[in-house]
Amino acid sequence: MCARARPGEQPPGLSAADRYGEAVFRPDQAGEDDRIDLGALAYDDMTMARLRNLGVGPGWNCLDVGAGTGTIARRLLREAGVATVLAVDRDVRFLTARPFPGLGVLEADISAPGFGPGRFQLVHARFVLMHLPSRQRLIADLGELLVPGGVLVLSDAVDLTTATAPTTPYTRVMQAMWQGLRDTIGTDVAWVPDYPNLLRATGLVSVAAEIQVPPLVPGSPISRFWAGTWDRAREAILATGLVDDAAVDAAVRYLDSPECAALSPGMITAWGWRPEEAPP
Numbered sequence: 001m002c003a004r005a006r007p008g009e010q011p012p013g014l015s016a017a018d019r020y021g022e023a024v025f026r027p028d029q030a031g032e033d034d035r036i037d038l039g040a041l042a043y044d045d046m047t048m049a050r051l052r053n054l055g056v057g058p059g060w061n062c063l064d065v066g067a068g069t070g071t072i073a074r075r076l077l078r079e080a081g082v083a084t085v086l087a088v089d090r091d092v093r094f095l096t097a098r099p100f101p102g103l104g105v106l107e108a109d110i111s112a113p114g115f116g117p118g119r120f121q122l123v124h125a126r127f128v129l130m131h132l133p134s135r136q137r138l139i140a141d142l143g144e145l146l147v148p149g150g151v152l153v154l155s156d157a158v159d160l161t162t163a164t165a166p167t168t169p170y171t172r173v174m175q176a177m178w179q180g181l182r183d184t185i186g187t188d189v190a191w192v193p194d195y196p197n198l199l200r201a202t203g204l205v206s207v208a209a210e211i212q213v214p215p216l217v218p219g220s221p222i223s224r225f226w227a228g229t230w231d232r233a234r235e236a237i238l239a240t241g242l243v244d245d246a247a248v249d250a251a252v253r254y255l256d257s258p259e260c261a262a263l264s265p266g267m268i269t270a271w272g273w274r275p276e277e278a279p280p
């Protein structure tokens with residue numbers, strides 16, 4: 001049985017080398033940008049609709065942390081007409097490969113002490129904090145990067161493949177994936193539903209949240225994203241001892257078959273506003 005960390009803490013036994021992008025999801029592995037782009041294809045329209053509904057638009061200076069390939073950063077500039085986006089990632093190769101007017105790129109570890117790239121009207125992080133330790137501190141630190149009246153928007157995965165879900169090749173591999181990622185790089189989605197409380201606890205106001213789930217249709221971006229993610233995380237999945245190679249192969253076939261009748265993990269998006277400063 002694996003030792004569990006308290007919510008928001010690095011699981012015991014993990015070192016700095018056991019982080020996202022090192023033990024698993026290495027950016028130098030061929031096709032990693034394509035895998036991130038499949039996730040983006042599944043979720044970008046939902047994210048953009050939420051950001052625009054929150055009023056993000058012309059004149060805004062935005063920060064996108066853990067920006068990946070930069071799909072949201074570029075859509076904010078191109079479609080929402082924001083003034084600038086600073087896209088931050090600990091590895092910026094996919095961002096510098098696709099420059100865009102108004103897009104700034106910064107290579108940095110957002111969890112490093114002293115990370116302070118400026119103040120922004122929008123601070124956005126999607127599918128990043130779930131992979132990092134000290135999430136509660138990180139949420140507070142990201143809130144500090146807002147100008148008064150700015151909004152912090154956080155999205156991460158919610159595991160709908162619970163222990164009570166019917167046992168199929170898909171649910172068995174999905175459960176093994178979450179455990180394998182937790183054991184190898186400290187990914188933990190158990191605390192994600194607590195986002196609204198955590199945002200409120202940092203002093204942000206008008207906090208709200210929603211869950212969105214893209215349908216698992218064979219051949220769809222989200223189905224291909226999970227198949228690609230299992231491929232990259234296969235070693236971590238197998239190391240759990242919960243499934244073997246044949247089970248992962250069967251789950252990949254199931255995802256792409258007419259038999260597939262399952263629910264994808266969803267995306268929780270939560271947001272909160274930094275209060276306007278009281279007049280002197």
Ligand SMILES: C[S@@+](CC[C@H](N)C(=O)[O-])C[C@H]1O[C@@H](n2cnc3c(N)ncnc32)[C@H](O)[C@@H]1O
Nearest residue numbers: 020040066067068089090109110111126127128
């Ligand atoms: C799953 S990808 C999500 C990419 C993008 N936000 C999206 O939703 O399409 C996670 C990204 O976070 C970056 N990342 C992970 N840990 C980071 C850290 N400590 N500091 C900055 N970026 C980090 C990774 O390099 C990767 O690009």
